[in-house]
Amino acid sequence: MTTPRALKFVLAVLLLCLVMVTPMIAWNFTGQKTALGTNYTLRSAQLASGASTTARWNPCQQAITWQVNMSGWPASKRSAMLKQITAAVTKVSKVTGMTYRYAGTTTFTPRQENLVSAPADIVVAVINPKTTNFSFTENSLGYGGVLWATWYGGDGEGAAVVRGYAVLIPAGMNKLKAGFGGGNTQGNVILHEMAHAAGLDHVRSKAQQMYPDLTAKSPNGYAAGDLQGLVKVGKKAGCITVPSRVNITDYN
Ligand SMILES: [Zn+2]
Numbered sequence: 610m611t612t613p614r615a616l617k618f619v620l621a622v623l624l625l626c627l628v629m630v631t632p633m634i635a636w637n638f639t640g641q642k643t644a645l646g647t648n649y650t651l652r653s654a655q656l657a658s659g660a661s662t663t664a665r666w667n668p669c670q671q672a673i674t675w676q677v678n679m680s681g682w683p684a685s686k687r688s689a690m691l692k693q694i695t696a697a698v699t700k701v702s703k704v705t706g707m708t709y710r711y712a713g714t715t716t717f718t719p720r721q722e723n724l725v726s727a728p729a730d731i732v733v734a735v736i737n738p739k740t741t742n743f744s745f746t747e748n749s750l751g752y753g754g755v756l757w758a759t760w761y762g763g764d765g766e767g768a769a770v771v772r773g774y775a776v777l778i779p780a781g782m783n784k785l786k787a788g789f790g791g792g793n794t795q796g797n798v799i800l801h802e803m804a805h806a807a808g809l810d811h812v813r814s815k816a817q818q819m820y821p822d823l824t825a826k827s828p829n830g831y832a833a834g835d836l837q838g839l840v841k842v843g844k845k846a847g848c849i850t851v852p853s854r855v856n857i858t859d860y861n
Contacts, residue, residue, distance in 0.1 A: 648817055648834025650810035651841055654768035657761040663841070664757040665808045666770045669848035672710035673773075675731040678717055681779045682735040689787065694733050696789070697799040701807050704836055705843030719774040724756045731773040731806050738778050750781035750798045750823060753805030758855050769849045773806030775799070791829035798823060800830055808842040809835070 644650075654664040666673060677694060679687045695711065702709045712729050719727065719734050720742050738745045743752045756772040782795050789796030801818050811821045817834040818827065831839070840846075 645811055645813050646834075646838075647814050648812055649819065649838025649841070650812055651838065652755070652757075652808060652810055654757050654759050656759055656766045656768060658766060660766075662768050663808075663846070664755065664768055664770055665842040665846065665849070666707060666755075666773075667849035667851050668705060668707045668842075668844040668846065670708075670851075672708045673731060674710050674712045674729040675733060676712050676715040676717070676729040678715050678732060678734040678736060680716065680718075680735075681737040681740075682782075690735060690795075693788065693796055693799055694803075697796065697803045700800065700831070701803050701839060704831070704839040705807060706845065707807075707843055719776055724772050724774060727772050727774065730771075731775070733775045733777070733803075733806075735777045735779060735782070738776075738780075741776060743776060745778060748781070749778050750785070751778060751802045752776040753802035755806060755808050758851075760852055760855050762852070762854075764852060767849060767851070769851045769855070770808055771855070773808075775802035775806050777802065785823075789830060792825045792827055793823055794827075797827050797830070804831070804835060804839060807839060809838045812838075 652664040653661040655661050675698060677691060679690060682690055698709050698711075701707070715728050715732060717728050717732050717734070718736055718740050719732055738749070745752070753775040754773070755770045757768055757770045759768040760766060777798065782798065785793045785795045785798065787795050797818060801823070804819055809819055812819045812834060814820060814834060815824070815826065816828060817832045818830065819835055819838070820827070
């Protein structure tokens with residue numbers, strides 16, 4: 610199906626990473642394009658009229674489907690990893706009020722240019738970083754973000770997230786304590802990336818999980834600001850009526 614020109618929609622993408630801080634490495638905000646909030650940061654989508662709106666999922670969509678690609682993770686540890694990811698998704702779902710549905714495994718490898726063709730709304734990939742093209746460093750733990758569509762036409766204008774993704778780096782994850790809890794835990798990395806996949810950006814407060822560095826002082830799960838941000842991209846913010854022409858599969 611083609612998209613009539615007057616009713617076109619465009620896609621924008623948010624790519625964000627989480628790094629592990631060692632005494633040797635400093636991380637700064639060079640290159641950040643968004644003004645980061647102290648406790649939570651939402652993303653703005655620019656609309657055709659010049660107005661802007663929060664880039665978020667339609668929280669009333671039937672379900673946000675998600676799949677996993679664990680090709681970079683040892684087979685013997687995959688079920689434990691899936692449990693952690695499921696627990697993080699369940700947490701995001703509970704806070705946002707959005708419905709997520711697990712749709713099994715995939716071999717899809719998220720790359721900067723192929724997110725639009727992901728087989729599920731969200732792909733969580735624990736993969737060899739060499740197979741993708743996000744800008745990882747040796748301290749990278751993961752990458753997460755969203756892809757959103759904006760539209761305009763006779764029925765007005767709007768924006769909605771249409772894809773999310775999270776990449777977890779095996780070498781970095783292996784250095785962390787398995788499970789959830791404060792500090793350098795795998796659970797904290799997964800929660801951080803899944804909040805990116807829900808639409809949140811980084812923050813300036815070290816007390817929040819959306820701070821871009823994981824440290825020994827990282828909170829146990831989402832802190833107050835993270836929860837506030839998740840609520841603001843969730844069902845309480847209201848449903849988004851996405852025109853039927855905004856069909857991601859047609860866009861491919
Ligand atoms: Zn991040």
